[in-house]
Amino acid sequence: MPLITRFAYLEVKDKKQEEGDELKEVCLQAFESFVRRCPKEISSHVPTITNVCLKYLSYDPNYNYDSDGMDDEDMEMDNEEEEADTDGSYSDDDDMKREENVKVDIFNAYIALLKQTRTVVGSGGTGGCDNSLEYSNNISTIVREQVPSIVKSLHKQLREKSIKTRQSCFSLLSELVSVLPGALTEHISNLIPGVLYSLSDKNSSSNMKIDTLAFVNIVLKNHSPDVFHKHIHILLPAVINAVSDSFYKITSEALLVLTQITKIIRPFEGNINTNFNFVPFIKPIYEATFVKLKAADIDQEVKERAITCMGQIVYTFGDHMQSELQVSLPLLLDRLRNEITRLTCVKAITKIASSQFKLNLNPILPEAFPVLASFLRKNQRALKLSSLLLIDTLVKNYSEYLSPETIGIILNEVPPLINESDLHISQLTLNMLTSLIRSHLAFLAIIPQTILPEALVLVRSPLLQGSALNAMLEFFQAIVQNSFPGLDYEELVARLTQPITQPNRNQTLHKQAFHSIAKCMSAISIIEERRAIAGVQQLLSDIRARRDSDTIQVNIQVFALLAVGEIGKTIDLSSVKDLKDVIMESFNSTSEEVKSSASFCLGSVSVGNLEQYLPFVLSEIQNRQKRQYLLLHSLKEIISCQSANPQTIQVLEPHLDSVWKLLLNHCECPEEGTRNVVAECLGKLTLIDPTNLLPRLQQYLRSESPLARSTVVTAMKFTISDQPQKIDSLLRTSIGDFLKTLQDPDINVRRVALVAFNSAAHNKPLLIRDLLDSILPQLYNETKVRKELIREVEMGPFKHTVDDGLDIRKAAFECMYTLLDSCLDRIDIFEFLNHVEDGLRDHYDIKMLTYLMLVRLSTLCPSAVLQRLEGLVEPLKSTCIAKVKANAVKQEFEKQDELKRSAMRAFLALLAVPDADKNILMTDFLAQIKSTQDLSVLYDTIQKDSTVTNDMPMDCN
Template sequence: MAATTAPAIPPNPTAHHVASLLPKLQDVDPDIRYMSLNDLNQMLTLGHPTFISHDYSTCARVVEGLLHTLNDQNGDVQNMAIKCLGPFVNKAPETILCPTFDKVSNLRTDNAVDSSVPALAVRAMVVALPRPAPAVPRTQKVQEAYSAVSRALIPRLVGYTVIPTGKNLPAPPKGMIQVEVETGIDSNALDVLVEVARCFGPMLQEAEVEALQKVTAEVLENPRCSTVMKKKAVTALSVLAPYFSDALLSSVVSHSIESLRQAHLTPAQRRLYLTIFASMARSIPRKFGPYLRTLAPFVLSPLSEQELDQQNEEAAESDEGRDPQVEEVREAALLALESFLASCSQDMTPYIPEVIESCLRFAKYDPNYAADEDDDMEGAESDQEDDFDLDEDFEEETGFDDEDDVSWKVRRGAAKLIHTLIATRGSGDLLDSGVLYEKIAPALLSRFQEREESVRLEVLSTLAFLVKKTGEISSTPSLRRMSSATGPPISRKRRRDSSFSSERPQFSLSNGYTSPSTPPPQGGPQVSLSAVNPQIVQGSAKLLKSSTVPTKHAVISLLTDLVTAQHGGLSKRIDQVIDPVLDAMKSTGGTSGGASVTNNALRIESLRLLRVVADTHSSKVIEPYLAKIMPALTTVSKEKFSKVSSEAFDTIQVYIKALTPPRSAGSKQQNATYLQQIYETVTQRISASDTDTEVRQKAVQSLGLLIGRTSGTQGSALLNQQSRLAGLQLINDRLRNELTRLASVRAIETVAALAQSSKEFTPEWVREVSLELGAQLRKSSRTLRGASLAALKRMAVNPACRENMDDETVQKIVQLLLPLILLDQDLHLIGPALVIIGSFANERPQLVLSDEVINAYCFVAKMDLSGAALDALLGSLEVIGKKGAGKNLMRSLLSEVGVNGNPELVGQVIGILLVAGGNTVGVTLADFEAELKSTTDEKRRCLALYILGEAGLRMGPSFPYGPDMFTSYFSNSEKVSLAAAVALGRAAAGNVSTYLPQIQSSMSQGKQYLLLHTIKELLQHTAAETEVIKY
């Protein structure tokens, strides 16, 4: 038994190992031939790059063995032989590549069933060879590979020697593609040509490109060649096109035009040339674009009114009816225009009006449908109510099936062309001028009654895309309006007051505190969209009542885009869509796998629409429909399919905001009922053992939002205290579970940020949760650390939570925060950590300011902080100073930091502590003034200047020194003079009316460079803005 076991493949095979396998390729047993080829393939793949390159004899025998197995009667053996050719040509010497190409391409497959094996084998060789890469020097291997392709393969494809070698070699046999042209049999030789162009195109010489183009053109023009072969030839032409010379490209285009002008041109030939133009536009848009001036009329011609009328007359007179090939020409013309617009948009600008007319003409083109389509547009303009009176037979028409009717391809092509037109021109002229809404939108709306589903889906997708484009263009001003309504924008400038008071309002806004309303359209596209809104909603409602699942999905997606683009828009018509959308959301559909997936996608899209509606409409608008919406949402949230139930909880969160104050005016008892339903559903899904992890995480976040939003006197009537405490305990339990820990942390952050009363928590819960959050700060996950710190910050900043913490808890939390500052040195985490310490210091300064905390402040003061971290440092120091607890800290800052840190930053730190602490910090302004005058050390003088400048900023008009104290140091060294200029700017920001006039008058006395630094620093402070404007 051991003797018959096949030996394992050696890790470092040699030519001897390869040679030992070759006799087995002649074995009568096909399994042995197959396994031997498999072993050969592995050896060639594993072997060293040169392991057979010096053994020409073995390589020649490998070629003979592979040729024999390529002609095998067993298909698996043939396939494995083809697979071996790739690694072989990469390991074989350059001298054997040409003979191999020659022998494989000339292989006669008398024994094999498949005649395409030689071409498949050659293609495998070409793909495997080393090829040129952009911006990479060409290696010798690449040059050798191209040389073999040029000398052996290209002559075999075209049937003659393209680049003369200077040797008297026999002429190559008839070309592989020539044989295809003569026989009309596709042997995959064109696939070889495509790979030659794709892999070695940049290295092909002009004569080779011309030869390959010529043989490709022969395939295109030969009537014996099949449609499949011509499609491959079109692909080959587009792959070759980037390497055409200008003369060759001009010749190809001119030849095509001459062919299109022939009187006896058949529809099939016309379609072929249109397809060629489309592929070349995609392949070489920059070079091909200028030719559109000549070619566009030929492409637009099949779509003209004149040609349509002529063909209608011919069809009416003919007994055979319409020629399907004519419809295919129109489809090809529409696809060509789509390629022109997508690839050569600027060159198509003169033809946009004709393109639009063609789109409108063929979007409704349905010659076999009895309904009169001619008055669609008039109806859209004259009678809004009748726009979408779909035929009573719509359901029957949906099932219309006629094998000879291919007009639906034309309508679909027109819809796709409109989509491309919007994509390429929808961000500028056509949208702003109103053309897209005056002409295109009514045409799309009229096709809501389309009987062919693929066309109907394309129409809905295109209209949704137009709506989305409108929303994108209008989003920036809309966001600006929204921000002006909800509060001032976030400023990068420094504020004189660095307290933490702004934390809560910003978080409240982000949690939907304001009840949204649809803003009035601001002109242009938004006005146009508002005008067609009624028709879109009306048509969508009818389709939702009587359509297939894919159509309903497309309609709901369109409505979602509409609501998003208008930031509302359904206030007056929400009653038309709510019931159909809820039906779609609840539908379970078919039992097959495909039907289930489609139905779930529909349900998810329905949930998204409900979410967007609640997010963009006031609570008053959705209130009448809550009795239907809320039970449906709670039902879907229990769905077994996790994607649906997860989406349901995202939607539930938005409705929690809509049902709770201040968005929902007053505490309505009905709202309490809905919220209690949500509470029970959420807690049940969190506790259930069969709940998916993602769903449980979303449920935890929903519970946190529910508890947070029902805080305060108004909210307490919506959720009783017993449920609140049980919910909080559930979140605490999930905090200890690794899978739901991050979601629980974020839920706690929401609860802490929105809490309004300390009585809503038990002290045990607050202490337990805060310490658990502190323990997460040492975990490896940066996301978890950041979220835990953010939640802890909310608890520390909000008095409702902070009041429930005892001294022991505060001390433990502070100890857990110190490693973040001293060890991690992560600026994103240092800021929140300092905010927490400052919040605790506001009530328990002596407890918080231990020696370790003071050392941490000194450590941070030596860092180069900026932005939020610097604001947090200064804010916490201000709190400590105001509480009269800054003496020890000031002593440490002066002795341990002093001139060892960045003087500008240390000056800000000491300056704010000095002003906030007043007489309690052990030093005064006079001490720093004396230091400034007495010291000769450059660093000490700079530090004193920065401290006095910061003090001037904080003290304002009560600052006892004038500008002269700073300007007197403008003549010192560069560092001191720059420090004086910056310090003067900070002091000026605190007292603009006193400082700025003197600064302006000093500008004419020289020192402009330093005073510009002063003004630059002055303008960095928001508090000075209103006073600076006067000057």
């Protein structure tokens, strides 16, 4: 660009310093505009601009750099005069015109660099990729090496009178600690004087003190406790003095610091051994906090932080505070009854109740339980969650305080909490009930009557899974283990299975419910092996008495097979007569559900006795062609269960070779479903012994069969998505070969390669970041519509167009969308936008993906989007104004309506880009929308929905 050349000319030729400085400043501002608005066009000039900027960072407008016109004699005279006046040296300290804002700008620039560093260091620590991890470590090392010089420089700045300078110092140090926790370990002594000065200086503003306290808090959190022990006697008085400050924000921030100091002077976490004498500090910390805790007329934030701080104090020093507890605990109870402090108080008491010192809470518990029970019916989710956690903690640690009346009060509030509308609340409720059952059996007759029915309803929910389901299993186990009157094992089994054996004709049981009920039956059966064996025998009789034409009988068989499988995972069932024959006979059922359940059952039972069952499963796979798909699912179940932990892996290892060979023999199966199961098994097996098996998998990439190549590439997808980082270094060296199949001549191989690439980009982006330069052209190539893949199929009197390239295009655009989240910095965004524009004119499925991309792009790189608005708006406009033929079927109307809604969302996202409203195409289309009734209604609806979503408060609990 001519302007850059002109700038270089000015550096050399400009004679009038003031005029030159002004022109240079304008040039620098112009460069900034170019970089912001024309990133692609300016990219080749960025090194030149960077060099110019680096040079003028140290430029001093008060120093005469213009010495070109002076001859040697003049220079000698000037030097002699200067030597007489200044002893021959120029010092920045002599320049009284230094501006504070220059320092602040320098601080802000370095802070910005640290923030970028935090992103690099943070991502580099979680992928295991050699190059990226090495780069991350190099950045960390560079920053760490600068720490001594930074602290040395800031040591003096922290004692300056300038408040702006000191605030910038603390901001920089805070960011530094966030990037490198523990970085200031050797320099705390140098920083303490500056901290004390800012906290005690009468001229320090409120904001200065708040920033100082915030810095102290972050430093305390990010360093080992023993680093501060020798400074506590100096630091603590200043913090306590800040607690008593008249400005509530200073008090609030100081209470946060005091809470952190409490943690570090007697640390319990991290197995830190210390001989530090903390006792002398208990009284001043307690008294400073207690004053704020008992005050009634203080700010809400101070009240909450005083409660939190007191909770930490009692948790940490409770064994030294017998007399203080008699005063502070009733005060916490009073705050518990207060609506505006109750949530914070619940959390504080939970902390106290979990103390290792088993403190005497008798002064508050009899009155606290009814209050906590009342919180369970409040319409405040965070309060319910925290209250349930507190009650559970109290039941576990203070069960002696629970009377039958108290338990009754709590249990009366429980039934409405057990439902599918909030599984987290249900989970915590079940955890609390399990704790109650195990400690207070005699008082819990209400559980079978009012609570168990709600639990049985939840078991049938298709939403029940994960930790909530595990809580349900423990709840049922506790019931059986504690032998409730009238609710023994047989009765509970009967009530669990009633929806299956005696179904309600008006309600269909979801497929997931069969699995959940089977897990529950297994959980209560395996408590006693004798009972489990008897239960399996009964279930086998249910399977034998099958009538495939009877829906109820089919459901009973499905459930029985699932339950036998769940029990067989834990208990060896090889002693059960005819078990194997009954399972194999179920493979002949005419019901797909029964056959699928039999497959699961065989695999799960094999886990209980691998030596006996695995050879049988492998033999059946080899010899039973018609059952291969189902038997491979059984094998997949075995591999999934056995690869869960080191102990089970050790049991499977002797069979790895035989399993591996069998799977490779079936990787060319013409049925895609079978190949996918084989691929999943191969991928999971590879994780067990990656050093040996990954190269063997890699060898099959050279197979002449496209089916085999597609199978091993899919196997790589499962290897990546299962997440163990220990094999990432091996994946790093091999993933390039797998992704070379993006150039495979077979379209199906390329499609599965894109799916594997998408998995890598989503789960482990650091594996593929350095390969993007070679992969992206291949990816973009698959976004193109290929006419040779479009064909017409005659369906009776009609002709139907089939696009065989649609699936691979969808896979390509899905990869592009994933890359926006994981690898945006490695993408030429303008080239990327070229293909997004093409996608806006493609098939329905592709359009929907590109609309989502536009919404993301408008936020991530608005300046690039702004430059391409013309190409983006036109296809959106075409979609929004398109009309469906009058004789179209209902489905076409629905698809077009959804397209319009998505296109309008994308348009709204573009409209939010800064300066987009100045684009004439945008303004014309907006005017057309507002003048067209149906578009105007759609626009207003989507805009309202977006506003509600953005304004909706987040419940962080």
